[in-house]
Amino acid sequence: MQTTVLSISLLGMLLVTAAFVFAIRNSKQRNDDYGAVSAKAYGIRRWWMITVCAVGIVATVATLTPFPLTASTGDNPRIIKAVSGQWYWQLEDTTATVGEPIQYHVSTVDVNHGFAIYNPNDRIIAQTQAMPGYINKLNVTFTEPGKHLVRCLEYCGLAHHSMIVEIQVSEAN
Ligand SMILES: [Cu+2]
Incomplete structure (x- = not known):
């Protein structure tokens, strides 16, 4: 799973790089034909923009x-x-x-990291940032037993994907 995600990330980076190289290569050619863009096209663009923003706001609020x-x-x-x-x-x-x-006191010795706890169904149940110079307190009360994973949620360098540790949650006596 992690290897697949890494491969997809690398492919994405390659595509972005290719797009930049393409843009730089073609930036010498100048196109003076800007007058061709009609008022109608601007109108469509405005409504498209408003729609995209509205969908974004609704989706954000709904998923928060x-x-x-x-x-x-x-x-x-x-x-x-x-x-x-x-x-x-x-x-x-x-x-x-x-x-x-439980209160996790989350800190970092170098760069920013993202402290996220995933339940056995791979859903995030709690998360906070690990920030240089700060101790962030994260309150967690586990509701189900089993293997929980901590993963890093902030890209922090080459081996970011390997920042995983297990929390073993046991049934209350
Ligand atoms: Cu990371």
């Missing part, structure tokens, strides 16, 4: 709920330090219990 992507915890959450770096996660504890309030 529930927001933020974090569960509230009790008064005394267990604090677990989560340090990141190129290219690893170092969690003080990689185990948790269903229903136990």
Whole structure:
């Protein structure tokens, strides 16, 4: 899965590079025929623009709920330090219990990383940024047992895709 994503990313980068090379190669030719664009075309473009913005706003609002992507915890959450770096996660504890309030203290030793927890169905249940000079606190109360994965959500260099660590969540006693 990760290798496939990496291959697709590389292919995308290659296409963008090709587009840039094409544009640079052809930028010497000048086209003076700008008058041909009619008022009608501008009208269509305006409505197209408004439609695209409206769809974008509706889609954004509709997909943001529930927001933020974090569960509230009790008064005394267990604090677990989560340090990141190129290219690893170092969690003080990689185990948790269903229903136990946890607060991850997320930091980084180098560049920005994205700390995202995926449940066993590969859905994000909580996420925050790891930012140089900051400790970001993320409240999580796991609702289901099983293997949860932490993945990096912010492209941070060559081996970004390999920043994965497991959190084993066990059933409450
Ligand atoms: Cu990353």
